[in-house]
Amino acid sequence: MLEFRAVIWDFDGVILDALPVRTEAFLYALREYSQEALEEFKCYHLQNGGISRFVKISHFFEKIIKQPCPETLKQKILSDFHRVVHERLFDSSLLIIDSISYIQEHFSHLEFYIASGSEQEELRSLCDFLQISRYFKGIYGSPTPKVQWVEKIVQNSVYDTKEFVLIGDSMGDYESARRNHISFLGYNNPNLKSVGQYILSFNPLCFAD
Known part of the structure; x- marks a missing residue:
């Protein structure tokens, strides 16, 4: 990635193995509804990474x-969701060592940002707890959509679009990059191999053929 000067990182599934906990949180928060409805929602949730809890709950209803x-x-559903997330996600063992090691090694000479579908204040608190906030020039989350944060980050940077890359694990991440005319690297989701370059490992940095 030597040609890039600025990297926008997705969070869930790229920096933190958060998907199982967030899935559990949604199912708990919506526990009063039918199993059929929950199964349909679970499929939607798993297929739509990078979308905020606010949008997903609206979709459910x-x-x-x-x-x-x-x-x-x-508000009750959001409160129940937050409670599970706070109890289970504030856990440093969920950090993805492969990516976080790369971030720790390169943050001093590359411009790093986080753009996530996670709620912004919760995301920032989580990064503080995990002691990783200092690696990033900015940490941004919902309710502002990721595609808008990417646009703002690029507009406010000294770097040109060709010097930016977004690293993510969902088609939503790919679309956020594409709509802002920056490069995209898939990670931790083999289905993304079909849309462009795909990172197999950060240590050492290795791409799929």
Whole structure:
């Protein structure tokens, strides 16, 4: 990645192995609904990385069970989701050593950012807890969509779009890069090999053929 001067990192699945915990949190928060609805939602959730909890919960009510979601109910669901995340995700053993070692080695001479679908204040608190905040020039999350954060990061940087790359594990990450005319590197999701370069390992840095 020597040709790049700035790297925008996705968080879940790239820096932290968070997907199982977030899946559990969603299923707990929506536990009062039918198993059929939860299974449909789980498939949607797993196929749509990089999308905020706010959008996913709206999808559950609008597209899956087709019921209104009063604000009080939405807040209860978000509170239940947050409780599981806070209990289970604040755990340094979930850091992905392959990527975090690369970040620790190169943050002093490359410009690193995080752009995530995770809620921003929770994300920043988590990065502080994990003692990784200092590696990043900016840490950004929802409710602002990732594609907008990528746009703002690129606009406010001294580097040109051709010097940026986004590293992610979902098609949503790929789309955020494509729509902002920056490069994309897939990681930790073999399905992304079909859309461009794919990182097999950071240590040593190795790409799929």
